Amino acid sequence: MDVSEIQTIEHQVLVIGAGGAGLRAAIECSALGLNTGVISKSLLGKAHTVMAEGGMAAALASVSPKDSWKVHFRDTMRGGKFLNVWRMAELHAKHAPARVLELEEWGAVFDRTKDGLISQRNFGGHRHPRLAHTGDRTGLELIRTLQDHGVHQGIDFHMECAALSLLKDGERIAGVAAYWRDTGRFVLFRAPAVILATGGAGKAWKVTSNSWEYTGDGYAMAYDAGAELMDIEFTQFHPTGMVWPPSVRGTLVTEGVRGEGGILRNSEGKRFMFNYVPEKFASETADTEQEAAEWLAGKQGARRPPELLTRDVVARSIKAEVDAGRGSPNGGVFLDIASQRPADFIKRKLPSMYHQFKELAEVDITKEPMQVGPTLHYFMGGVRVEAESQMTRVPGLFACGEAGAGMHGANRLGGNSLSDLIVFGKLAGTGAKKYLDGLKSTPRADDEQVKAAFRVATAPLQRDSGENPYVVHEELTKTMGQCVGIVRSKKELERGIEELQVLKKRIKSVKADGASQYNPGWHEALSLESLLVTSEAVALAAHMREESRGAHTRIDFENERPEWLKYNIVITKGPDGQPRVEKVERKPPPDYLKQIAEANIDDLEAGKVGAGAPED
Amino acid sequence: MANRTFKIWRGDPKGGSFQSYDTDVSEGMVVLDVLHALQASQTPDLAVRWNCKAGKCGSCSMEINGKPKLACMTRMNSLPADQAVTVQPLKTFPIVRDLVTDVSWNYRQNKRIAPFKPVAPGPDGKRRMYQEDADRPQEFRKCIECFLCQDVCHVLRDREGQDRFVGPRFMIRVAGLEMNPLDAEDRIPELKEHYGSGMCNITRCCTEVCPEHINITDNGIIPLKERVVDRYYDPLLAVGRLLTGKKLRTVAKPER
Numbered sequence: 001m002d003v004s005e006i007q008t009i010e011h012q013v014l015v016i017g018a019g020g021a022g023l024r025a026a027i028e029c030s031a032l033g034l035n036t037g038v039i040s041k042s043l044l045g046k047a048h049t050v051m052a053e054g055g056m057a058a059a060l061a062s063v064s065p066k067d068s069w070k071v072h073f074r075d076t077m078r079g080g081k082f083l084n085v086w087r088m089a090e091l092h093a094k095h096a097p098a099r100v101l102e103l104e105e106w107g108a109v110f111d112r113t114k115d116g117l118i119s120q121r122n123f124g125g126h127r128h129p130r131l132a133h134t135g136d137r138t139g140l141e142l143i144r145t146l147q148d149h150g151v152h153q154g155i156d157f158h159m160e161c162a163a164l165s166l167l168k169d170g171e172r173i174a175g176v177a178a179y180w181r182d183t184g185r186f187v188l189f190r191a192p193a194v195i196l197a198t199g200g201a202g203k204a205w206k207v208t209s210n211s212w213e214y215t216g217d218g219y220a221m222a223y224d225a226g227a228e229l230m231d232i233e234f235t236q237f238h239p240t241g242m243v244w245p246p247s248v249r250g251t252l253v254t255e256g257v258r259g260e261g262g263i264l265r266n267s268e269g270k271r272f273m274f275n276y277v278p279e280k281f282a283s284e285t286a287d288t289e290q291e292a293a294e295w296l297a298g299k300q301g302a303r304r305p306p307e308l309l310t311r312d313v314v315a316r317s318i319k320a321e322v323d324a325g326r327g328s329p330n331g332g333v334f335l336d337i338a339s340q341r342p343a344d345f346i347k348r349k350l351p352s353m354y355h356q357f358k359e360l361a362e363v364d365i366t367k368e369p370m371q372v373g374p375t376l377h378y379f380m381g382g383v384r385v386e387a388e389s390q391m392t393r394v395p396g397l398f399a400c401g402e403a404g405a406g407m408h409g410a411n412r413l414g415g416n417s418l419s420d421l422i423v424f425g426k427l428a429g430t431g432a433k434k435y436l437d438g439l440k441s442t443p444r445a446d447d448e449q450v451k452a453a454f455r456v457a458t459a460p461l462q463r464d465s466g467e468n469p470y471v472v473h474e475e476l477t478k479t480m481g482q483c484v485g486i487v488r489s490k491k492e493l494e495r496g497i498e499e500l501q502v503l504k505k506r507i508k509s510v511k512a513d514g515a516s517q518y519n520p521g522w523h524e525a526l527s528l529e530s531l532l533v534t535s536e537a538v539a540l541a542a543h544m545r546e547e548s549r550g551a552h553t554r555i556d557f558e559n560e561r562p563e564w565l566k567y568n569i570v571i572t573k574g575p576d577g578q579p580r581v582e583k584v585e586r587k588p589p590p591d592y593l594k595q596i597a598e599a600n601i602d603d604l605e606a607g608k609v610g611a612g613a614p615e616d
Numbered sequence: 617m618a619n620r621t622f623k624i625w626r627g628d629p630k631g632g633s634f635q636s637y638d639t640d641v642s643e644g645m646v647v648l649d650v651l652h653a654l655q656a657s658q659t660p661d662l663a664v665r666w667n668c669k670a671g672k673c674g675s676c677s678m679e680i681n682g683k684p685k686l687a688c689m690t691r692m693n694s695l696p697a698d699q700a701v702t703v704q705p706l707k708t709f710p711i712v713r714d715l716v717t718d719v720s721w722n723y724r725q726n727k728r729i730a731p732f733k734p735v736a737p738g739p740d741g742k743r744r745m746y747q748e749d750a751d752r753p754q755e756f757r758k759c760i761e762c763f764l765c766q767d768v769c770h771v772l773r774d775r776e777g778q779d780r781f782v783g784p785r786f787m788i789r790v791a792g793l794e795m796n797p798l799d800a801e802d803r804i805p806e807l808k809e810h811y812g813s814g815m816c817n818i819t820r821c822c823t824e825v826c827p828e829h830i831n832i833t834d835n836g837i838i839p840l841k842e843r844v845v846d847r848y849y850d851p852l853l854a855v856g857r858l859l860t861g862k863k864l865r866t867v868a869k870p871e872r
Contacts, residue, residue, distance in 0.1 A: 043665075044723060045761055046673045104743060107732030109753045109796060116744030134754065140672065141757060148789075151723075152731045159723075182712050211667040245644020251670045351758075356670055359689050360646070470656035514661030517628065518713040521660030 001454060003447040007187045011037035011156070013432050014176055014191035016163050016218065019047035020139075020421030021401025021428070022197030023146035024099075028429025029195075030153040034436065037189065039161040039178055041213050045147045048199055048211055049421065052139025053254035053352065055121055055131025056418035058096035062117040064128035069093040070596050070610050071127050076416060077597040078280070079125040079310045080380070080409025081550040082565060083231065086589035086597075087387040088407040092416070092423050094616070099422040100132050108145040110134050122259045125310040125413040127284075127601065136254050136350045142418055161187065162523065163217060165453045166194060166225040166397065169443030173225070173396030177453035181523065184516025186454050192443050193432040195390075196222060196399040197425065200379035201534040203527075205485075206477035208376040209241055209252040215527035216534030218403040222383040223533055223579075227392040229571040230405040230584075231381030232534070233541035236412055236551045237486045239314035241375025243332035248360050250375040253335065253353060255414040257370075258307045260349050261296050262337035264318070265369070266326035272333075273306035276317035281309060284601065296340070312411045312551045315374040319486055322373065332373035338366055374486055378417065380408040380551060381541075384570060389431030390424055396435060396443070400428040410550025460525035466511030469525040476503055476531060484539050489555045493543040500536050507532055540581045541569040617642050620692070622650060624662070625704040628713050634702065641692050647703065648676050648687035651715075663714035671827060674762030678715050679704045684764040684825045706767040722763055725782045728810065732793060733801040749797050756792035756836055758828045759785065765822035765832060771815045781812035784822035788836040794843070804847045813837070813844050 013029045015022045018040035029036040040047065061067040073093035077084055104110065104118065110132050111119040120129040134141040151157070160181040167175040175190040198218025202210025223229055240253040258264075266272045277285045285306050286292040292305035307314065318333050328334055337346055343366035347354050350365070357363040357370060383392055383399035385406065390398045399405075401421045408416060460469070483496025507529060512522035547561035548554050567583040574580040589597075592613040599609035620641045623634040637654055651664050666676040669688045676687040681695060681702055695701055709717035737743050765784040771777035782790075790811065794803045807813040816837050823832045830836070846853075 042667055042675065043719070046667045046675050048668070050673045050760075051668050051670065104798070105734045107734075107793070107796070107799070109745075109750050109757055109792075111754075112745055112747040112750050114747075116746045117742060119747075134757070137672070137758065140760065144757065148726070148729075149731060151727045159720075182716070182718075211669065211673075213667065246642070247645045247649040248669070352672065359671065359691070361644070468656070468660065470660060474656070512660065518663040518716050519661045520655055520663060524660070 017197035019049035021425040024425025054256035055133030057415035067128040079413040084409030085406030096419040106149040131415040167445035174443040174445040205376040207250040220530035220533035228384040230384035234380035236378040237374040238377035240372040244330040261340040332371040334369040336369035390428035400424040460512040621700040674760035781815035791836040
């Protein structure tokens with residue numbers, strides 16, 4: 001293979017991924033005058049951001065004047081069980097309102113308040129109505145706004161182009177080896193800065209809200225290139241995925257259903273969430289159905305219904321009900337908004353949920369309850385980055401959105417993902433600009449790396465015989481579901497890690513039938529490596545963290561353990577090619593952040609705490 | 617569980633044919649589930665585009681029993697049980713492989729539309745829009761870009777038509793801007809001169825196939841056509857122009 005004959009495209013920055021984070025990063029890079037390219041496995045506007053439903057959290061205070069970045073920051077830290085990177089949670093809470101208003105300036109049409117401002121809705125873990133939204137299709141509004149704005153910014157969009165590996169010159173990033181899905185041809189991107197906006201890896205589980213794209217490509221590429229994976233044991237199971245029919249098991253049911261008043265009941269008709277309120281949230285949660293109803297009606301002083309506790313709590317409670325034999329006929333629980341709100345309200349505020357259940361499950365949610373259960377939804381962990389610049393420890397390599405780690409700690413609040421994308425997407429762009437400004441010489445990858453990347457990619461097509469990649473993937477999802485699920489134990493994790501070692505060997509001999517043009521079997525074979533790297537990292541970190549915190553639940557180590565709050569678990573690729581798992585001590589926060597996060601809510605809202613905090 | 621026969625078009629730009637596959641179908645399955653089952657068991661290289669599998673991304677557009685549909689939202693029990701199911705790619709766009717077509721023409725049309733131009737904020741620095749004003753653009757912004765409307769548009773089915781008309785998808789994209797009170801751009805000249813608003817002959821085929829149930833024709837295209845007519849062909853305005861001697865100029869916009 002002669003590298004000079006391979007199609008070569010040069011950019012100053014190459015963004016991998018065209019969801020909210022990738023598009024926002026690219027827009028920033030372009031605005032700063034950088035020659036910017038974006039590659040995406042799918043067509044533009046199809047990334048998983050489009051599935052986000054409920055909204056984006058930002059303390060605009062257009063509905064509740066008491067809201068502020070400080071309260072948003074406090075909610076985020078409490079939701080993340082204080083494991084969040086303090087500075088990232090701070091930047092997020094401070095920048096989110098400006099990023100949302102910027103979207104409006106670029107054409108986003110959010111739902112409105114009576115006063116004509118951006119409306120905001122309630123969501124789990126958020127003290128105030130804080131989610132700017134467009135019905136229950138906010139992700140579509142976000143991605144379309146960024147897409148329609150982005151195409152006029154001089155960015156080169158390379159659609160249906162998949163990254164294979166990162167290329168380096170010494171320590172520094174030098175580009176990306178990739179292939180075009182439609183022709184199967186290889187393409188070499190030379191770029192001194194690369195931004196990973198590759199999302200998560202939900203496809204390692206069978207029951208997931210994620211699409212085929214979520215195979216951990218960014219995690220695996222970054223890990224191979226020498227970056228660190230952090231907090232990867234924290235995988236969020238969204239409490240409400242569809243459970244029936246079997247073919248849609250896992251498809252997301254927005255938290256907006258509960259935000260708009262939906263309640264959870266078990267097979268006995270009991271509103272069970274009242275039995276699962278954690279001590280830390282008890283003083284801010286309603287005690288009775290009557291108080292919850294008063295809160296929904298907007299009565300001052302009434303506390304929030306327990307259905308709006310954080311996702312980790314609700315998901316575990318649903319599992320406990322099902323395990324205790326109080327589940328719905330198809331193995332979930334009942335989510336009921338029909339008895340709480342009139343039909344026209346439901347159709348107006350939750351149109352795509354209405355549509356989704358009607359078409360896929362033949363259930364009319366304005367008349368009957370939905371059956372729902374936990375579904376793997378999101379990775380809180382990811383590639384470790386520096387808070388302000390989003391740069392990894394590999395010079396020139398950046399990560400943002402779900403690909404990055406730190407913002408959400410041990411559990412993400414609903415609505416904090418879309419705002420994460422636009423806040424840290426922009427920061428990754430400014431980070432890349434700063435890095436490139438300081439660069440003395442242009443890094444260049446040698447031919448050997450390029451050839452190696454393409455050789456590995458071609459192998460599954462060239463084998464005479466081998467296993468079916470779909471079958472191996474199916475088995476991986478079984479292992480992860482059984483051994484690295486919503487409730488974990490040392491014994492099961494060890495069994496899982498063993499099974500993953502076997503799978504790691506098996507993926508080396510999968511065979512893709514057919515040619516290289518638009519061949520899903522081949523693409524499936526190529527994604528197995530990333531899925532395995534990610535799955536092993538999750539299992540190893542989950543094994544090391546001997547406590548239950550946020551989305552990581554250990555049946556053999558119940559409850560949070562204060563000593564574990566001091567550490568992040570960080571995974572790197574060792575010199576022997578095997579993962580190295582380490583406890584890395586966290587930096588203490590500045591005093592003002594600690595005070596705000598730990599403040600009594602009334603004191604904080606009255607300005608008695610955090611008054612001197614910098615507003616930058 | 618029932619055994620069903622599928623006739624799926626397999627091929628590439630050089631040509632292809634329908635091939636038959638038998639597979640078991642269980643309760644609740646949609647056509648996309650069947651295609652995935654075939655990939656996993658019988659034909660791993662069957663090319664299909666898909667993403668969200670919940671009718672929200674508009675990737676899995678194809679023609680099922682001759683009708684343009686999203687494969688992820690077409691339940692098997694909505695198709696006649698006593699016949700084979702035929703599945704083929706969208707007819708209006710060039711074939712890439714099997715069920716995947718080259719829809720890049722649509723992305724080029726999108727780029728021709730002038731970007732949103734925000735009005736100045738109010739005296740308090742905020743932009744206000746009331747929900748009743750947001751409702752109309754929001755209807756059009758529900759569009760998931762599945763391009764089924766483009767596929768059935770009579771004008772676009774003819775290659776020459778694609779040089780003269782942006783198609784229903786982009787008419788409602790313009791409608792979503794034109795009817796947005798926060799957009800300051802004048803879009804009427806572009807509609808007439810560049811997007812071919814006059815080409816649509818209102819057969820409403822696009823509206824019929826829209827999986828988002830957007831009333832493309834009545835709420836989007838017809839009001840836009842009326843605005844063009846009011847601007848350019850209203851006899852009263854024409855008299856006014858004669859009297860004042862002022863010519864109504866249309867500003868041509870180059871392709872962006």
